[in-house]
Amino acid sequence: MRALILETPGNPPKLAYRDTPEPALGPRDALLRVLACGLCHHDRLAMTGVLRRGIPSNAILGHEICGEVVKLGSAVTRVALGRRVVPLLTNACGECERCLAGQEHRCISGQGIGHGVPGGFAPYVAVRETALATVPDGMPPEQACLLACPTGVALQAIQDVACLKAGETVVVTGASGGLGVHAVQLARAMGARVIGVTSSESKLGPLMELGAEDVVLAGGELDFSEIVLAMTGERGADVVLDTVGSPLFGSTVRCLAQYGRLVLLGEVEGRPAQLNLAEVLFRDAVIRGSTGVNRRQLEQAVAMAAGGQVKPVVHATLPLRDILIGIGWMQERRLFGRVVLLPNG
Numbered sequence: 278m279r280a281l282i283l284e285t286p287g288n289p290p291k292l293a294y295r296d297t298p299e300p301a302l303g304p305r306d307a308l309l310r311v312l313a314c315g316l317c318h319h320d321r322l323a324m325t326g327v328l329r330r331g332i333p334s335n336a337i338l339g340h341e342i343c344g345e346v347v348k349l350g351s352a353v354t355r356v357a358l359g360r361r362v363v364p365l366l367t368n369a370c371g372e373c374e375r376c377l378a379g380q381e382h383r384c385i386s387g388q389g390i391g392h393g394v395p396g397g398f399a400p401y402v403a404v405r406e407t408a409l410a411t412v413p414d415g416m417p418p419e420q421a422c423l424l425a426c427p428t429g430v431a432l433q434a435i436q437d438v439a440c441l442k443a444g445e446t447v448v449v450t451g452a453s454g455g456l457g458v459h460a461v462q463l464a465r466a467m468g469a470r471v472i473g474v475t476s477s478e479s480k481l482g483p484l485m486e487l488g489a490e491d492v493v494l495a496g497g498e499l500d501f502s503e504i505v506l507a508m509t510g511e512r513g514a515d516v517v518l519d520t521v522g523s524p525l526f527g528s529t530v531r532c533l534a535q536y537g538r539l540v541l542l543g544e545v546e547g548r549p550a551q552l553n554l555a556e557v558l559f560r561d562a563v564i565r566g567s568t569g570v571n572r573r574q575l576e577q578a579v580a581m582a583a584g585g586q587v588k589p590v591v592h593a594t595l596p597l598r599d600i601l602i603g604i605g606w607m608q609e610r611r612l613f614g615r616v617v618l619l620p621n622g
């Protein structure tokens with residue numbers, strides 16, 4: 278099969294689109310024909326060499342997969358041939374204490390799909406059956422591939438980490454990015470008032486269509502935290518979902534109300550952040566990180582998409598070999614939602 282191999286990370290990375298053996302199947306693995314694979318910031322950071330941990334040489338990246346089951350290992354019982362499925366981000370064993378407790382994304386022996394084990398930037402990928410959720414046949418694969426990361430990842434952060442309640446005010450930074458556009462929709466579906474933060478004026482209208490009540494432009498004369506305070510009668514936001522990280526740290530904390538919760542979902546630059554810690558103390562603030570998604574919440578994301586409560590936002594689809602066009606759009610911040618790659622088309 279012709280897969281995209283990351284030969285040497287860098288800017289630009291050295292990539293090869295070349296023949297490589299089809300993945301071997303273990304007894305509890307399913308072989309998926311990859312119908313669509315989202316292009317995540319994680320992939321861009323791995324390609325450019327910012328993120329090196331856990332990336333083997335000659336890696337096949339890509340963890341935002343929708344595939345059709347085309348072959349089964351001898352002991353598979355959970356999925357059937359021909360079904361359309363979406364994997365978690367981790368090839369979870371299904372047997373360890375964390376998997377049995379429903380924390381498959383923290384599986385003790387689990388390896389990340391698209392770094393520890395080969396990912397979806399290839400026509401075929403092998404995934405442990407316990408890491409799969411079934412999606413309705415009629416759901417377009419370019420949308421379904423976004424249901425684990427970024428949709429499920431945003432859902433977990435909102436539901437389990439931020440513990441967002443109806444009626445609360447939530448600020449979403451990087452609101453027009455892949456995590457942001459889905460976090461805005463999910464927070465709105467849960468009855469919160471959503472304030473989006475974006476760097477581009479052209480994205481204001483589309484974000485309001487997704488459910489943001491207000492949208493603030495970052496990078497203006499006034500820090501966006503000042504605008505958020507003004508919009509909330511100087512009270513601040515109950516929750517900030519930050520998909521950007523260090524470049525906004527400080528401003529994100531200053532958006533918080535008393536007892537506010539800041540949840541970190543992304544770090545785009547991999548740099549240290551600076552903050553006067555009194556800003557945290559005086560607010561009784563909570564700062565937490567959140568990554569990944571477990572199977573229960575992936576299944577919930579699938580159900581919410583099937584029910585129309587969240588619509589995966591696809592900026593464009595590209596053949597896998599044109600990945601560098603997508604990376605370029607990312608770097609120019611031209612995206613609204615995700616670029617989705619088609620390894621078989």
Ligand SMILES: [Zn+2]
Nearest residue numbers: 317319341426
């Ligand atoms: Zn992702």
Ligand SMILES: [Zn+2]
Nearest residue numbers: 370373376384
């Ligand atoms: Zn496990």
